[in-house]
Structure formats: C-alpha cells, structure tokens
Amino acid sequence: MTVVKAVTCPVCGCLCDDIELTVRNGRIIKVKNGCAMCEAKFLSHASDHRPTKSMIRREGKLVEVSLEEAVRKAAEILVDASYPVLYGWSSTSCEATKVGIELCEEIGGVIDNTAVVCHGPSILAVQQVGIPSCTLGQVRHRADLIIYWGCDPWSAHPRHIERYTAFSEGRFEKSAWRTYINKVKALVGSKKIESAIRRLAIKSWEPAVARVEKSPSQYLSREGRKLIVVDVRRTKTAEMADYFIQVEPGKDYELFKAMRALIRDQEIEVDRVAGVPVEYLEDVVDVMVSCDFGAIFFGLGLTMGSAKLKNIEEAIRLTRDLNMRTKFIIMPMRGHFNVAGANIVSTWETGYPFAVDFSLGYPRYNPGETSVVDILLRKESDAALVIASDPVSNFPHKASEHLVQKPLIVIDAHMNVTASMADVFIPAAMVGIEAEGTAYRMDHVPIPLKKVVDPPEGVFSDEEILRLILSEVRKIKKERMEAG
Amino acid sequence: MDKKPKLKVTLVTGRTIEQGAGKEYGKFSRKYGESVSTCYMDPEDMKKLAIRDRTNILVSTKYGSVVVKAAKSSRAPHPGIIYIPYGPWVNVLVDPETNSIGMPTLKGIPAEVEPAPDKPILSLEELLKQQFRKD
Numbered sequence: 001m002t003v004v005k006a007v008t009c010p011v012c013g014c015l016c017d018d019i020e021l022t023v024r025n026g027r028i029i030k031v032k033n034g035c036a037m038c039e040a041k042f043l044s045h046a047s048d049h050r051p052t053k054s055m056i057r058r059e060g061k062l063v064e065v066s067l068e069e070a071v072r073k074a075a076e077i078l079v080d081a082s083y084p085v086l087y088g089w090s091s092t093s094c095e096a097t098k099v100g101i102e103l104c105e106e107i108g109g110v111i112d113n114t115a116v117v118c119h120g121p122s123i124l125a126v127q128q129v130g131i132p133s134c135t136l137g138q139v140r141h142r143a144d145l146i147i148y149w150g151c152d153p154w155s156a157h158p159r160h161i162e163r164y165t166a167f168s169e170g171r172f173e174k175s176a177w178r179t180y181i182n183k184v185k186a187l188v189g190s191k192k193i194e195s196a197i198r199r200l201a202i203k204s205w206e207p208a209v210a211r212v213e214k215s216p217s218q219y220l221s222r223e224g225r226k227l228i229v230v231d232v233r234r235t236k237t238a239e240m241a242d243y244f245i246q247v248e249p250g251k252d253y254e255l256f257k258a259m260r261a262l263i264r265d266q267e268i269e270v271d272r273v274a275g276v277p278v279e280y281l282e283d284v285v286d287v288m289v290s291c292d293f294g295a296i297f298f299g300l301g302l303t304m305g306s307a308k309l310k311n312i313e314e315a316i317r318l319t320r321d322l323n324m325r326t327k328f329i330i331m332p333m334r335g336h337f338n339v340a341g342a343n344i345v346s347t348w349e350t351g352y353p354f355a356v357d358f359s360l361g362y363p364r365y366n367p368g369e370t371s372v373v374d375i376l377l378r379k380e381s382d383a384a385l386v387i388a389s390d391p392v393s394n395f396p397h398k399a400s401e402h403l404v405q406k407p408l409i410v411i412d413a414h415m416n417v418t419a420s421m422a423d424v425f426i427p428a429a430m431v432g433i434e435a436e437g438t439a440y441r442m443d444h445v446p447i448p449l450k451k452v453v454d455p456p457e458g459v460f461s462d463e464e465i466l467r468l469i470l471s472e473v474r475k476i477k478k479e480r481m482e483a484g
Numbered sequence: 485m486d487k488k489p490k491l492k493v494t495l496v497t498g499r500t501i502e503q504g505a506g507k508e509y510g511k512f513s514r515k516y517g518e519s520v521s522t523c524y525m526d527p528e529d530m531k532k533l534a535i536r537d538r539t540n541i542l543v544s545t546k547y548g549s550v551v552v553k554a555a556k557s558s559r560a561p562h563p564g565i566i567y568i569p570y571g572p573w574v575n576v577l578v579d580p581e582t583n584s585i586g587m588p589t590l591k592g593i594p595a596e597v598e599p600a601p602d603k604p605i606l607s608l609e610e611l612l613k614q615q616f617r618k619d
Contacts, residue, residue: 011504011508036501036504036505037501037504037505037508039505040505040506040508040509041508044508044509044510047509047510049510049512116586116587117586117587117588117590120585120586120587121585121587124585152498152499154501155498155499155500155501155504156498156499156504158501232496232562232565233496233557233559233562233565233567234559234560234561234562235559236559238559246562249494249496249565249591249592250592300498300590300591301498301591303587304497304587304589304590304591304592305589305591305592306583306589306592308583308585308587308589309585309587335499354586355586367584367585367586368582368583368584368585368586369584371582371585371586371587372586373580373582373586373587373588374582374584374586377580377582390507390511392572392575392612392616393507393511393570393571393572393575394570394575395575395588396547396575396578396579396580396588396590397547397548397575397576397578397580397615398547398580399580399588400575400615400616401615401616404616405616414510414511415510415511415512416510416511417511417512417572417608417612420512420612421612421616
C-alpha cells in the first residue's frame, strides 16, 4: 500500500493540488483532502462498469473490436466527411488538444471545445473589453472583499472558497471561517427561539423578514474578509455569505449598470433595480469602493441567461470603474479542469480560443457560424469526433439530435450518454489518474497532472489514441492519392 | 369542472453537488439519473399546484416537455423559479437559440408546470430511445 501525495485533482477549474491518494494493488482505495466530486472521480477509475475494449456499431448494436479496427474505422469516417466536427477537449490534457488541432487541420473540420456552452460568452466579452485579473494566489493572500456573482462554488467548485478566497488563510488577510461558524451558531440559536415561540402559539409572531430586505450595512461593517453573493436563488454559497443580493432572473445587466452609476456618484431615480432596493445597493457599493483588494468571480448565471456576453462586458466594465477608486479584479469560474487549457492551446496553435473552422484550409473563427451548437442546429456537419465530453447530456435536444444521426466517434474513459450512441467508441485512460499531462487552472496557471496508477490493459491515453487516428488518416489519404 | 392547475414559472438549469458527483460515478448510475431528473420548486409554488414533495410533474416549454420529480427546494424562497440540474431531461426543455454567439440559452426560460402523478419518469435509456431512436 502506498500513499501518493500532492496529486492534482482532474475535476473542476480549481485544480486542487493537495490531494492524497492511497493505492493498493494498482487501485486507488482512499482519497484524502478532496471534495465529493474529486473522490467520486478518483474512485471511478476502478469501476466495474468501465469499458476497456473498443467498440463499433453493427446492426444497431455496439460490438467489441480491436483497437486497430476502431482506429481504422474512425479515420475512414473522418476522411470521408466533408465537414466533421471535433468537440470536447476540456477534460483532457493540453498535449491531447494539440494533437486534436493537428488532426482537425488534416481533415479540414471544425474544432470546438466545451467553453462554447460555458464561458464562451465570457471569452467574447474579454475580446471586446479586456479583463483585469490576477492569479488565485494573489486573491488568497490579499483580497478582503470577495463577490461571487451568478455562481455557486459550494456546488460546482467545492473547495474554491476554502483554498483561494474567504476561508483561506492568506499572508495578509485572515480566514473568515470563524466568523462563519459564529454566524451559523447564532442562526441555529435564533431558529430555536423562533420554533419555541411558535410552539407557544403566539399567533401574532412574524418571522424575520427575508434577508434581502435587511440593510447590508449591519452585515458588512465588521473587520476582515467579507463575502457577498449575488444570485437568483439563495444557494448554499449564499448562505455562507455576509450579504446576499437576490437578483430577479435575467436582470443582472441592470444591476451592473446601477452599480456603475452609483460608483460614479450618480443618482438613481427608482426605488428598486432588479428587485433590490437602491439604498441597499448604495451600501454595497460603498463597501466595494472602500475595500483594499476586491475580487469578483462570476459563473454561468451570467453567461447562460438571455443577455449572455453583454452581462460579462458590463461586469468587466464595473471592475474597470472600481479600479479608478481601489484595486479590483474579475475572474470567470471555469468548470472543467482543463477548459482554460483547451482555450489556451487553441489560441496559441490557431489564433482563436474555440469554434475554429479549418474547412478552407486555414483557421477561421466566427462564433454563431463556426460554433458547434449552431453547426448542429443548421444540420451542416456530416460526422463528429467527441473526446472527453458528453454533449448529449448537455446540449439542447435539437443540437444532439443531429449529432447522433451522423457518424459519431467517441473517445472517453467511461460509457457516458454520448458514448452509448456512438458508431465508434474507443476507451481512454483517465488523464491525471492513469496518464500524465498539463492542465490550466481557471487563473491560467499551468499545473502538471500525475499518473498515479496504470490504465487497464490495452487502454491508451487520449493523446496516444489521437496520434494513432492522425497517422491512420494520413495513411488513408496517401493510399487514396496513390490510387488516384 | 376538474381542471388541472398549471403554473407559469421561469426555468433555471445549473450544477448541484449531487449531479457533479453523480456524473463521476457514471452517467448510467442511479445516483446520476435521480439527481438530474429532479425539479427543485419553491414550497409556495408546490402549494399552488396542490402537490407534495416527490410528486411527478410535467414541465413544458416552447421546445418540449418532460416528466420529472418535484422536490421541495431547500434554497427557498424563490417563487416562480424552478431549478433542474444539467442533464438529458432538462435538455428537452432548454432554448437552443444561440443569438449568433454559439451559446444556447440555458437559464431563464419561460416554462409551465402541471402535476402528473400518473405519468412515469422515463429512465435514461427510455428517454434516449424516445428522443433519438438510435439503435
């Protein structure tokens, strides 16, 4: 039995690199320091349901074949297609993405990563207005005001608060963990009093009014690190916060505009903006302007609503305005562990971060035209390769419909929903567990991923499988050229 | 006349920790299936529909309709907002329009909810068969 320390977790954009794994007989049996998702992923490598053989669909059923046969079939599909889509990439290594781009150029297809249905709008906004940002280390050591806007790290990035923001012990800023514990104790106490009064049947008793109706100043006046959450529902993160602003769905844009006006000392002639009383907004803006180092983290609450990139542009402009008065940064909460890496590799190889079209022989980028959901909705693609991703679980139904109707190649460690509909399925080693690689954290810091255990026999890494397909594609093209 | 109550709501999709851990256990696991075929509702909205916790409901949008299980939201109050985690069930309901930027609208979609205690929730296999018919 061996204990492997300082392992990087390949789940979300936090890339926590302090995981300890206990390995016995080539199996991970214990995960220490990780969150629920981390533990589930590390333990899943030894799942009994894991496919270890390549498969091809024959007469409607997936049947096991040799790796060579699957690679040959995949290469034939890609060579025969005139407009194939290569999609996924955010849960694999940068090295695999690099080979993927080479393959895409070779076959003249479109390569797109999951950012397109995630922080794609954020990237578009950054291209419009730039982004004042920093590394998470800076936030950990210096930030005294943290704002989570339209994201719920408790659920999606469970250790973000503890490692990088409000509950982390920084060099210049202390953890707000104790304050939170005291608050929880006080809350439990007040709930007990409330229920006691209810039991005594005092009918006229009115429970405390909703929190958004209380003035923020009483919550935000204390010393030390402060946490504000803006969301449409009271998420678990919101419960930890010093102050929670409940915004009406789809009205974040108005709230940003109002805050920007208040920072410039302009008057707002309405009582409420996006359901929030203006006087409370004034208090919040005061706290924002008077902090020493503020950090805004935003999530899909801003990118997935109808305002999409306009929300992010406004959020970045708000940060820019705040920088006239104090120090503020803004950062998207990237979901998959290497979605930032997929964008970075794509940018340095092709010039563009996602939705890159090679059909004319050179890279073209026009989100809305060359982005995968639009291509599928217009029914233009005639084959697809999906790697380390499960679009059928995440795309609108109409888009998935076209994806599964055309020849579909899936490379994944698990039999996911998309893989169950594949025409060619090739099982892959899990990057960060059974294969090495590099991944970029949400703040664009590259972090190496470790190989902890061996993959099942005959199972290769994404990078190796893509190389096999690429060389097979070149071989087929050469054969056909020679045959005239 | 015994007319079934219907409620107009706003549909929000997103991540829950159960969905996050469920997807790592495996997409065909019960844990994942149950976590993403659940619709979190405000208790007041459930009262309006006269339904209890864990009753099946039919959620419909302009794009499709699907049966899921209603669950009392622990994140209330959020009247008029329903929350279904990302997954094959909610994909039937979301707005595919990308407004020419590549991103479909996955949050803030107008929807309608009605009780459907007699209608079953499809299993993932059944749902895929119904939606895609590939076999």
